[in-house]
Amino acid sequence: MSETSTLHRILDYSARADPYPLYAELRKTPVALQEDGSYVISTYREITDILHNPHLSSDVRNLSRPTPAAERRDTPSFINIDPPEHDRLRRLAMRHFGPPCTPGLVTGMQPQLTEIVSSLIDDFANTQLVDIVDDFAYPFPVTVICHLLGVPRDDEPRFHQWVNAIIDSLDYDPKTDPPEKLNLGAQATDDLHQYLGGLLEPRHDRPGDDLLSRLANDDGPDGRMTDEEIISTANLLLIAGHETTVNLITNGMLTLLRHPHVLQRLRDEPDLIVRLVEELLRYEPPVHIVPWRAAYSDITIADTVIPKGSQIMLMLASGSRDPDRFDDPDRFDPDRQDNQHLGFGSGIHLCFGGPLARLETQIALSELVRRLDRPRLVTDPPPYRPSPVLRGPIHLHIEQS
Amino acid sequence: MSSAHTLQGFKRDGRIAIVGASLAGLRAAEALRGEGFTGSLTMIGDELGEPYDRPPLSKQVLTGWVPTDGTKLPRRRDIDAQWLLGVPASGLDLATNHVHLADGNEVAFDRVLISTGVRARPWPVEAEASLDGVFVVRTRGDADGLQQALAAGPSRVLIIGAGFTGSEIASICRERDISVTVAELGPAPLVGALGAMIGDVAADMQRAHGVDLRCGVKVTQLEGDAQGRLCRAHFSDGSTVDADVAVVALGGIRNTDWLQDSGLAVGVWGIACDSGCRAFDLNGLVTDDVFVAGDVARCPHPVYEYRFISLEHWANAVEQADIAAHNMVNAQADRWPHLAIPAFWSIQFGVNIKSVGVPTFADEVVVTQGSVPDHRFVAAYGYQGRVTAAVSFNNAKWLDHYRKLIETAAPFPPPCPTPDQPVDAKPVPVDFPGPVLLSQGATVVVTGHDPSERHVTAVRTHR
Ligand SMILES: Cc1cc2nc3c(=O)[nH]c(=O)nc-3n(C[C@H](O)[C@H](O)[C@H](O)COP(=O)(O)OP(=O)(O)OC[C@H]3O[C@@H](n4cnc5c(N)ncnc54)[C@H](O)[C@@H]3O)c2cc1C
Ligand code: HEM
Numbered sequence: 126m127s128e129t130s131t132l133h134r135i136l137d138y139s140a141r142a143d144p145y146p147l148y149a150e151l152r153k154t155p156v157a158l159q160e161d162g163s164y165v166i167s168t169y170r171e172i173t174d175i176l177h178n179p180h181l182s183s184d185v186r187n188l189s190r191p192t193p194a195a196e197r198r199d200t201p202s203f204i205n206i207d208p209p210e211h212d213r214l215r216r217l218a219m220r221h222f223g224p225p226c227t228p229g230l231v232t233g234m235q236p237q238l239t240e241i242v243s244s245l246i247d248d249f250a251n252t253q254l255v256d257i258v259d260d261f262a263y264p265f266p267v268t269v270i271c272h273l274l275g276v277p278r279d280d281e282p283r284f285h286q287w288v289n290a291i292i293d294s295l296d297y298d299p300k301t302d303p304p305e306k307l308n309l310g311a312q313a314t315d316d317l318h319q320y321l322g323g324l325l326e327p328r329h330d331r332p333g334d335d336l337l338s339r340l341a342n343d344d345g346p347d348g349r350m351t352d353e354e355i356i357s358t359a360n361l362l363l364i365a366g367h368e369t370t371v372n373l374i375t376n377g378m379l380t381l382l383r384h385p386h387v388l389q390r391l392r393d394e395p396d397l398i399v400r401l402v403e404e405l406l407r408y409e410p411p412v413h414i415v416p417w418r419a420a421y422s423d424i425t426i427a428d429t430v431i432p433k434g435s436q437i438m439l440m441l442a443s444g445s446r447d448p449d450r451f452d453d454p455d456r457f458d459p460d461r462q463d464n465q466h467l468g469f470g471s472g473i474h475l476c477f478g479g480p481l482a483r484l485e486t487q488i489a490l491s492e493l494v495r496r497l498d499r500p501r502l503v504t505d506p507p508p509y510r511p512s513p514v515l516r517g518p519i520h521l522h523i524e525q526s
Numbered sequence: 527m528s529s530a531h532t533l534q535g536f537k538r539d540g541r542i543a544i545v546g547a548s549l550a551g552l553r554a555a556e557a558l559r560g561e562g563f564t565g566s567l568t569m570i571g572d573e574l575g576e577p578y579d580r581p582p583l584s585k586q587v588l589t590g591w592v593p594t595d596g597t598k599l600p601r602r603r604d605i606d607a608q609w610l611l612g613v614p615a616s617g618l619d620l621a622t623n624h625v626h627l628a629d630g631n632e633v634a635f636d637r638v639l640i641s642t643g644v645r646a647r648p649w650p651v652e653a654e655a656s657l658d659g660v661f662v663v664r665t666r667g668d669a670d671g672l673q674q675a676l677a678a679g680p681s682r683v684l685i686i687g688a689g690f691t692g693s694e695i696a697s698i699c700r701e702r703d704i705s706v707t708v709a710e711l712g713p714a715p716l717v718g719a720l721g722a723m724i725g726d727v728a729a730d731m732q733r734a735h736g737v738d739l740r741c742g743v744k745v746t747q748l749e750g751d752a753q754g755r756l757c758r759a760h761f762s763d764g765s766t767v768d769a770d771v772a773v774v775a776l777g778g779i780r781n782t783d784w785l786q787d788s789g790l791a792v793g794v795w796g797i798a799c800d801s802g803c804r805a806f807d808l809n810g811l812v813t814d815d816v817f818v819a820g821d822v823a824r825c826p827h828p829v830y831e832y833r834f835i836s837l838e839h840w841a842n843a844v845e846q847a848d849i850a851a852h853n854m855v856n857a858q859a860d861r862w863p864h865l866a867i868p869a870f871w872s873i874q875f876g877v878n879i880k881s882v883g884v885p886t887f888a889d890e891v892v893v894t895q896g897s898v899p900d901h902r903f904v905a906a907y908g909y910q911g912r913v914t915a916a917v918s919f920n921n922a923k924w925l926d927h928y929r930k931l932i933e934t935a936a937p938f939p940p941p942c943p944t945p946d947q948p949v950d951a952k953p954v955p956v957d958f959p960g961p962v963l964l965s966q967g968a969t970v971v972v973t974g975h976d977p978s979e980r981h982v983t984a985v986r987t988h989r
Binding site: 170174177178179180182184187207208209421422423472 | 921924944
């Protein structure tokens, strides 16, 4: 089956630097049945349709054949739960994160974000060789999410390891991968869980500003999350706040260096940054694949009936390059109109951190472009992280004058 | 304007007049420029000031959070138009292609767009309507006045009519901790638009928020004091309520009076047009140069058996404006039909209500997702075995899926379970107070996504 091999080629590390031609191949069959009985959806309309289909489940417990990495804990985080529980938990978390209860949170962070970015750039302003990932794109969002959650920044080396192991296990393939990959992921999940539990414990009955304290002492109309729920949520936010924005910032710098005229335009028209970040989310998104969705009951999509219990893989990054939806999709065009990309997903699981991630990336790229002196790529393509799901460079070395 | 040559000439330096300079008018003007129309554009509107948005007038504006001048419509592009504001159009002469203005001036055009919308239905007794403290809400000025009256701390507000606008205003009153009585002639709030099942939910919501809701009664008289200020209302059941503010929310009247002698197909339901927004004349013949968009339009919808449908929905005004603009500057063969499935939203008592389709075009309704007691659910409406509409309470993100079901004439009730299965998923009669529309089952389905490719396909009727 040619579709199967296309997917396998995409998952293979050799495709990491440029998976887009393979996505084009995949899109010839919008809904493609795989050898193992799972379905891969790769076209824009079909992805958005199914993301709004109430028969699609995010809960891997609804798979007829559980995936190896199916979360083992009893309390998955809300990204892996269906309504009504999903809605309740997301609402409870959102109370402290955005409108309607905390409307000014993200915009209010602007000065602080700018300060963090400036001080990171200060540190390498006079260095000739810079790694955009290690020196900047990674430490920035991590500092932000730690601060928001109330996780000590100094513990970063510990949970960095755990998060890496968890991300690595996301695309575990029993046929090709050693079982340690899965076990390491599971162990890291437990360790992180325990670590967060330790942070939560002393916060009970001690109101504070960070998210853990607020969740621990919440008394809104929906009640309060259980400790297990708080830990799962914090776990989700920590990982999501860690492993995505770094890639958007890095992909952004990479894309700008590959499009010097756009970089120059951004210098001349700083307001371009808003649309530019939207186009990045379409053109080089951090999240390429939503790997494990389940058909809760039979789902008909593009004349294909996906039977109940099937595993469904959504190729978001492919959908955002679908020529049936976007003119000249392989062109990076910050002036693009009607840019409803799939960078943050769609439907009820639409990214919760979108407003924060956008602002972080806008500030980060604006400042980099303003302050770097004639930056040049050292290697193109740069080396990539292993994951095909959360895809991005592991280092991005640039030289400046 | 049949040949390509004259069309090109018209696009380059023709004359277009738009009567009604609000949402539909402005969006059509922008779309005309977007289509490459470079001729002269005249915007005729009887309201002074820049076009503004109406939905906030019964919502954020009344809480006092958003000032009325904070609701200007965003501009999507420069329209380079001549604006004639503050004077209503008083007539349309189709023999000479002129719009007559009330001040005696006239505007010549090659093509005209009518987007004069709706005005609030006033309280029928003029002397009572002019009492201090009696309001309608349609314009910025109306909302300003009511906002001030609410800020002054009235002892009680009476809302007459529990449709969307009335219910939203009742909700704002409760949010501001103002006592409020809602009087509704029907059996429940929203029942005329959404049927008995949703009506019951809406009634619960109002009462749970402390609204004094009185259904099945009519307000018979508004009584003023010696200073001409509202002080009391009398009801058909003999009771009275003391109130110093009353909001008359009895729906709208379509602004077609100025077209009485135009020879167009005007009536209480608006101006009839084809699905390409071209107006019909009195004989039911389609005209070439007169287009209609927004609340004033009455347009056949293939999904609803080509019935003429009048909508007072924000999204409909925008979509029709785009279609009308496109068709005004394109040849017959390139015309687009207006096939969008109607969509509407409201926010009241902390609940986001949204609908797709035409709920009145239904005989049954079934809760498909969520929980009615928690005011968090989706209900699908069906007519003779196909889905024709859906309504969500705090669950709007699913409605796209139901729009698809409507477009594809999917079977009703929608089969197969979802994770968020309601306790009781049995269809019940939809139960509208008025006569239910009759239907013979689906004859067409809509396909395509972009306006340029959307079209209707006939289906064989199943027996
Ligand atoms: C309080 C309120 C709340 C609403 N809330 C919602 C909501 O939550 N969701 C939703 O979907 N919709 C809502 N709507 C409906 C929505 O605002 C309308 O569908 C929309 O305004 C229609 O736009 P339009 O341009 O067709 O008509 P209008 O906005 O009515 O504009 C018509 C314009 O034409 C002018 N005019 C009339 N006669 C003449 C004449 N003879 N000469 C010159 N000018 C003339 C009018 O003064 C007006 O400026 C609400 C409406 C109101 C009033
Ligand atoms: C550029 C950066 C980011 C990208 C591209 C991104 C992308 C996504 C995507 C595609 C989803 C949908 C997943 C699905 O459908 O299953 C998602 C969900 C989510 N994201 Fe992000 N994200 C980013 C940053 C963040 C940040 C900074 C946070 C936290 C502060 C965050 C929190 C979440 C959460 C909690 C969800 C789950 C929402 C739900 O299930 O309801 N994300 N994100």
